[in-house]
Amino acid sequence: MSDRYQSLIHTPVGQLLAKNLGLPNPVDLERYTEGDPLVQGTVVVGGDSSGGRLGSSLTGALDELGIAYVDEATDGARYKGLVFDATGITSSDQLVELQHFFTPKLRSLETNARIVVLGTPPEATGTPGERVAQRALEGFTRSLGKEVGRGSTVQLVYVAPDADDAITSTLGFLLSPKSAYVSGQVVRIGAVGSSDPAETPDWTHPLAGKVALVTGASRGIGEQIARVLHRDGATVIGVDVPQAAEELHQVMKDIGGDHLTLDITAKDAPARMAHHVKTKHGGVDIVVHNAGITRDKRLMNMKDDVFASAISVNLTAPERITATLLEEKAINPNGRIIGVASIAGIAGNMGQTNYAASKAGVIGFVEATAPELEDGITVNAVAPGFIETKMTAAVPLMTREVGRRLNSMQQGGQPVDVAETIAWLANPASTAVNGNVVRVCGQMMLGA
Numbered sequence: 001m002s003d004r005y006q007s008l009i010h011t012p013v014g015q016l017l018a019k020n021l022g023l024p025n026p027v028d029l030e031r032y033t034e035g036d037p038l039v040q041g042t043v044v045v046g047g048d049s050s051g052g053r054l055g056s057s058l059t060g061a062l063d064e065l066g067i068a069y070v071d072e073a074t075d076g077a078r079y080k081g082l083v084f085d086a087t088g089i090t091s092s093d094q095l096v097e098l099q100h101f102f103t104p105k106l107r108s109l110e111t112n113a114r115i116v117v118l119g120t121p122p123e124a125t126g127t128p129g130e131r132v133a134q135r136a137l138e139g140f141t142r143s144l145g146k147e148v149g150r151g152s153t154v155q156l157v158y159v160a161p162d163a164d165d166a167i168t169s170t171l172g173f174l175l176s177p178k179s180a181y182v183s184g185q186v187v188r189i190g191a192v193g194s195s196d197p198a199e200t201p202d203w204t205h206p207l208a209g210k211v212a213l214v215t216g217a218s219r220g221i222g223e224q225i226a227r228v229l230h231r232d233g234a235t236v237i238g239v240d241v242p243q244a245a246e247e248l249h250q251v252m253k254d255i256g257g258d259h260l261t262l263d264i265t266a267k268d269a270p271a272r273m274a275h276h277v278k279t280k281h282g283g284v285d286i287v288v289h290n291a292g293i294t295r296d297k298r299l300m301n302m303k304d305d306v307f308a309s310a311i312s313v314n315l316t317a318p319e320r321i322t323a324t325l326l327e328e329k330a331i332n333p334n335g336r337i338i339g340v341a342s343i344a345g346i347a348g349n350m351g352q353t354n355y356a357a358s359k360a361g362v363i364g365f366v367e368a369t370a371p372e373l374e375d376g377i378t379v380n381a382v383a384p385g386f387i388e389t390k391m392t393a394a395v396p397l398m399t400r401e402v403g404r405r406l407n408s409m410q411q412g413g414q415p416v417d418v419a420e421t422i423a424w425l426a427n428p429a430s431t432a433v434n435g436n437v438v439r440v441c442g443q444m445m446l447g448a
């Protein structure tokens with residue numbers, strides 16, 4: 001779907017207007033192209049002098065990913081990223097070390113740069129003072145995300161003390177253009193369940209040999225998820241309703257995938273899916289609950305079946321399918337379950353009591369399921385903000401423009417941005433990333 005404002009503002013007249021009237025001036029976001037290095041430029045790492053514990057894990061991960069780094073910035077040089085290990089900050093008076101590291105380097109960043117701060121989960125710290133200081137990192141990173149501009153992103157990654165060597169897949173995602181529309185997020189590694197990185201993949205095709213089931217795969221975000229998982233090496237089984245069979249077959253034909261046409265709310269759908277993946281594929285490694293519907297009406301005008309249908313497709317079906325796949329042992333060890341929530345489930349939205357309840361429920365589903373899983377299986381969710389699809393093209397113009405511009409990127413995201421985030425969560429090396437809900441919203445002000 002096109003953003004005509006962004007095309008117009010990039011003309012010479014548009015640039016003049018943007019400058020003089022203070023209009024939003026969104027930068028073209030860089031996105032990953034298959035075959036490119038993960039990071040096209042050099043990253044500056046810091047935090048060793050503050051006593052951070054992650055130094056060798058961090059440089060080891062960057063070496064493994066083929067990302068160039070230096071530990072001193074040179075005058076006049078330009079950098080594509082900054083990574084600060086803040087795990088050595090154990091009291092609030094040490095927080096100034098963030099400012100000492102970042103302030104002199106921010107002007108030397110290229111456009112679409114990546115900033116990552118690494119910390120210790122506040123609940124896993126040794127003293128109250130350390131807990132306070134680590135919690136403070138959230139305010140720092142979220143504010144820097146709102147300041148940095150020019151398509152750059154800022155994240156905080158809390159690494160549990162036993163998960164130092166489980167950071168590679170997360171750094172690969174957050175430092176690369178794959179995270180183009182993810183900013184201001186707090187990611188937790190190793191906070192729930194096993195922190196064993198489990199498998200070291202071939203980083204160019206990390207999903208080679210994996211089987212992925214993607215619901216709602218015939219169009220929109222689901223189609224992109226299928227394409228990106230296939231690009232990363234997975235065999236994809238696309239699922240969609242019989243009315244979308246033709247489009248589904250076409251997408252699956254393009255990527256050499258398999259298909260299953262059914263309504264995920266049908267009583268026998270979970271059993272059919274379990275049977276299909278077990279008999280045809282020997283089990284499934286990645287399950288993406290993407291299929292979703294909106295049925296908007298203010299609650300005072302809402303009919304029973306309209307309220308119920310959004311809950312049933314978006315929430316009850318993923319719950320039932322997951323339960324059956326787990327019961328039937330159809331999800332392989334080190335498997336991945338990934339939900340698709342929404343910013344509406346965090347902030348609420350006028351006319352969306354049913355949709356927002358279902359999407360907040362997806363977050364609850366992640367929280368409830370993550371501690372229960374075994375054999376390295378994880379569950380996480382993405383929460384997209386304004387993504388350019390047929391669904392958002394149907395939103396009235398003014399609401400659409402507000403949704404597009406009220407975020408740090410001043411533009412809507414693309415389906416591929418959600419898909420790349422899912423591919424990171426699906427990575428076999430992301431075993432220690434469990435129980436997270438990651439917003440793909442360009443750091444939207446709503447529900448921030």
Ligand SMILES: NC(=O)c1ccc[n+]([C@@H]2O[C@H](COP(=O)([O-])OP(=O)(O)OC[C@H]3O[C@@H](n4cnc5c(N)ncnc54)[C@H](O)[C@@H]3O)[C@@H](O)[C@H]2O)c1
Nearest residue numbers: 216220221240241263264290291292342384386387389391
């Ligand atoms: N587009 C956005 O801005 C946005 C924002 C937040 C969240 N999301 C979520 O992302 C997901 C994908 O959204 P989209 O914009 O691509 O929507 P879309 O309407 O373009 O695609 C949804 C797909 O799900 C399928 N589907 C619907 N009901 C189904 C059922 N009962 N059984 C099987 N398949 C079914 C549809 O046929 C369709 O192919 C949804 O869960 C949506 O709620 C989207």
